[in-house]
Amino acid sequence: MAGPAEETAVAAVPATSPADGVSEETASPAAVAARPRGFRLLGEDKSVHKALGGGKTADVLLWKDKKISAAVIGGVTVLWVLFEVVDYHLLALISHVLIGALAILFLWSNATVFIKKSPPDVPEVQISEDLAVNIARALRADINKALRLLREIALGHDLMKFLGVIVALWILSEIGSLCDFLTLIYAGVLMLHTVPILYHKYQEKVDDFAGKAHAELCKQYQVLDAKVLSKIPRSPPKDKKQN
Template sequence: MAERSEETLMEKISEKFRGSDSSDSDDDKSKLKPSQSSLKSKINRLFGRERPVHSVLGGGKPADIFLWKDKKASAAVLGGATAIWVLFELMECHLLSLVCHFLIFSLAALFLWSNAATFINKSPPQIPQLSIPEDLAVNIALSLRFEINRSLAVLKEIASGRELKKFLAVIAGLWLLSLIGSSCSFLTLLYAVIVLVHTVPFVYEKYEDKIDFYWEKAVIEIKKQYAVFDAKVLSKIPKGPSKDKKH
C-alpha cells in the first residue's frame, strides 16, 4: 500500500510539472507572438504606406485589374495594349487611315445588310443610337480642369524658390522624362507604363516584406548621403524670400 501511495504521489507531482511546463510554454508563445507582430509593424512600408496595396490603388475594378485579381480582365487589357502597340509601332499603321478604313467597312456592311433585308423579307438591323451623356462629359471636363489647376499651383509653388528639394526633384524628373521621350515614341512610352502598372504592383504585393526591408535599408543610406550633400552644397545656396516674412 505504501508503494502504491508513493507511486500515485509521484504521478501527481509529474502531472503538475507537465501542466506548469505546458502553461509556461503557452505563455512563452503568447509573448513571442506580439513580438513578431511588433517586428512586422516596425517595417517601414514603401513611401510611408499604411494601407494595403489594393486600397492604395483605389480599390474596386481597377485595382483588381492591376493586381491580377480578375485575370481575364487583366489579360484582356494587357493583350489589347500589346496589339495596339504592335499595330502602330511594329507594323507602322497610321491612326487616321485605320479609323477611316474601319468606318468604311462598318458603314458598307450595315448598308448592304439593310438593303439585303428588304429582299429576304426580314426587318433591317436596328442601329443603336450612340451619344455621349452630358453628365459624363461634364465630370470628365471638371476632373481635367481640377488636375490642371492643381498642377499649375504646384509648379508655381516650386518656382517661387521656397522648396529646394521639390525643385531639384521636379527638374530631375523632367530631365529624365525628356531623355526617355527622345529615345522612344509616345505610344511606346504609354505601352511601357501600362506594362509596368500590370507587373510592378503584382510583384510588390507578392514579395511585400522583402521589398520593404531592402527599401528601408536603401532609404537610410540615401538619407546619409543627402545629409552630406546638404551640409556641403545645399546649405550654401541662398534661399528665396520666406512666405512668413513680415513687411
C-alpha cells in the same frame, strides 16, 4: 497530474510567436497589430488596391478580373504591333475600321429585307453632361495641382521638390531619346499591369529594401545640405495677404 512523459512532450513543443516567422494568417490579430511594420511605400494603412483608386480600374490592374486585364494587354499589344512593326498609321486605321463597320451594318440592314429578319439593333451612344462635367473637374483639379507645384518650385521655397522634379524630367528626357511616344505609352501600360501586382505579392521585401534605400538617401541628402545646399542664398517666403 500529468506524468513525466506528458511533461516532456509539452516541453518539447516550442512556443511560437509572430516574431518567429509565423505568417499573419496564423498569428492572432493582436500579435499582428503589435508587430512593428517599419517603412511602407504606400503609407501605414493604405493598400495597393486603395492606392490605385479602388473600383474597377484597380481590379483590372491587379488582375482580379483576368479576362478584362488580358483583353487590355492584348489590345494594346495589337495596336503597338500595327503602328510600330507594321508601320500602320492612326488615321488610316480609324478610317479602315469605320469603313468596315459601316459596310457590315449597311449590308446587314439591307439584307434583313430579303431574309425577313429584324435589322441590327445599333445603340445610340451619347456623352452625358454629368460625365463631361466630372471629367472636366478631374482634369481641372489635376492641372491646378501641377501648376501650384511648379509655382512653388519656381519661387524656390522647396529645394527638395526642385531637385526631385529636375531628376524626374532628366530621366524622362533620356527615356524619350531612346524610344518614341507610342512605345513609351505601351511600356507604361505593361508596367501598370505588372508592377502593382508584383508589389502586392512581394510587399514586405520591397518595403524593407525601400526603407533601407530611403534611409541612405536621407543620410546623403543631409550631408549634401550641410556642405552645399545650406550655403545657397534663398529668397524668404512671402506672407500671404489676409482678406
